[in-house]
Amino acid sequence: MKSQLTTSLSMQTPINKNAIPYMTTNKLKSLYMKWTIVLFMLLSLNCLAQKPTIYGIGDSTMANKVKPEENPERGWGQLFPMFLTDNIKFDNRAVNGRSTRSFINEKFWESVYKSLKKGDYVFIQFGHNDQKEKDSTRYTNPHTAYRHNLIRFINETREKGATPILFSSICRRNFNENGVLIPTHGDYTLETRLVAQEYNVPFIDMEYYTELLEQKYGPEKSKKIHLHFAAGEIPYYKNEKHEDDTHLSVEGATAIAKIAAEELKKTKLDLVQYIKK
Numbered sequence: 514m515k516s517q518l519t520t521s522l523s524m525q526t527p528i529n530k531n532a533i534p535y536m537t538t539n540k541l542k543s544l545y546m547k548w549t550i551v552l553f554m555l556l557s558l559n560c561l562a563q564k565p566t567i568y569g570i571g572d573s574t575m576a577n578k579v580k581p582e583e584n585p586e587r588g589w590g591q592l593f594p595m596f597l598t599d600n601i602k603f604d605n606r607a608v609n610g611r612s613t614r615s616f617i618n619e620k621f622w623e624s625v626y627k628s629l630k631k632g633d634y635v636f637i638q639f640g641h642n643d644q645k646e647k648d649s650t651r652y653t654n655p656h657t658a659y660r661h662n663l664i665r666f667i668n669e670t671r672e673k674g675a676t677p678i679l680f681s682s683i684c685r686r687n688f689n690e691n692g693v694l695i696p697t698h699g700d701y702t703l704e705t706r707l708v709a710q711e712y713n714v715p716f717i718d719m720e721y722y723t724e725l726l727e728q729k730y731g732p733e734k735s736k737k738i739h740l741h742f743a744a745g746e747i748p749y750y751k752n753e754k755h756e757d758d759t760h761l762s763v764e765g766a767t768a769i770a771k772i773a774a775e776e777l778k779k780t781k782l783d784l785v786q787y788i789k790k
Contacts, residue, residue, distance in 0.1 A: 566602045567784070568625050569593070570616060570666070571638035573760060574683050575607035583749050586740055587766035589683070589773065590636070596774035601787040604628075612642035612651040613662035622666065631674030634784055636773075637666050638719065640682035640701035641759065655700040663708045676782065679709045681720040683769055686739050686758035688732040694724055715780050722772045738765030 569575055575590035590605040597603060606625050608616065616622055616639070625635070639662075643653040653659040663679065670677040681702040687695045696702075702720045709716035727735045740757040742750050761769065774788050 563630075564600060564602050565632045565634065565787075566604050566628075566630075567597075567634045567636060568629070569603065569605040569607050569636045569638075570622065570625060571607035571636070571680075572611050572641050573607075573609040574641060575605070575636075575638055576609050577605050577607075580749075585742070585747060585749060585762055586760050587763050589761060589766045589769040592763075592766045592770040593773060595767075596770060596789055598787050598789060601784075607638075610642055610651075611639075612645065612653060613639045613659055613666075614643070614653050615651045617662060617665070618650070622669075626669055626673070629670065629673035629675045633673070633675035634782075635666065635670045635675060635677050636680060637663065637677060638680035638682060639663075640698055640705065643701055644699065655704045659701060660704050660708055663705065664712065667708070667712050667714055676715075676784070678715045678717065678777075678782075678784075679705050680717045680773070681705045683719050683723040684727060686727055686735050688727075688735075692732050694727055696720070696724075715782060717773060717776045719769070719773065719776075722776065723769060726768055726772065738762055738768060 569590040571590070574588055576588040577591045578584050578586045578588060581587070581591075588605070588607060590603070590607050593605075594603045606621060608621055611619070611621065629635070639659075642648075642651045643655070643659050645651045653662065667677045667679075682698050682705075684694070685697045687697050689695055698720065706716060706718070708714070726738070730738060738761060740754050740760050740762060742754045744751070744753040746753075778785055778788055
């Protein structure tokens with residue numbers, strides 16, 4: 514009996530001690546691969562669903578204005594979204610009265626920098642307040658501090674995989690007695706052009722195109738694109754307002770936002786696909 518049992522056992526297929534662990538490892542590998550593929554697909558779908566963002570940084574000529582239902586003033590960045598498709602966001606971080614210096618020192622740039630992600634864009638337009646020679650918190654030398662602040666915006670934007678775009682300042686309505694439009698930005702717009710060339714940054718010459726706009730309207734009619742109102746003409750201004758040739762009316766901001774959109778279309782940026790035809 515014992516001999517028969519021994520013979521029977523010896524005839525059975527030997528047990529492979531590594532079989533169960535081997536099969537388990539294979540199954541685990543297969544399961545791991547499947548979950549990796551699923552996770553990759555989910556992440557890819559999330560990336561596709563996440564819209565790129567354009568951040569606008571600059572001064573009051575670009576900034577959003579409070580109480581738009583009452584206030585006739587607009588920044589061109591406030592109206593720029595009307596020229597964009599729904600597949601991109603415009604986050605206007607421009608702030609009234611800021612220069613490159615104060616925008617950095619007051620942590621506005623830090624906030625934008627932390628929000629930036631790959632595929633985003635940053636519209637950069639400063640100069641009006643960098644000229645404030647009597648204000649140490651805002652003034653910058655165009656060839657030193659202003660220049661290096663622009664370079665910082667460019668480099669840090671690129672660090673995040675985003676694309677910087679430089680805009681020269683829009684011109685002021687500054688016609689002389691002969692109807693000639695006189696520039697007021699000195700070397701700031703020149704330095705913006707030079708930085709754009711040196712660092713291979715897309716450049717939109719807003720000063721030039723807004724000069725054409727002012728000249729098209731002429732010395733008198735160009736008041737319509739700025740803030741010129743008689744006392745009591747609109748409730749928002751209690752007193753007359755006839756000396757603001759820097760800031761923009763709805764008509765002016767719309768026209769300048771359109772200029773920005775049309776000029777961006779001429780670039781080779783992927784951004785073009787997000788601008789309405």
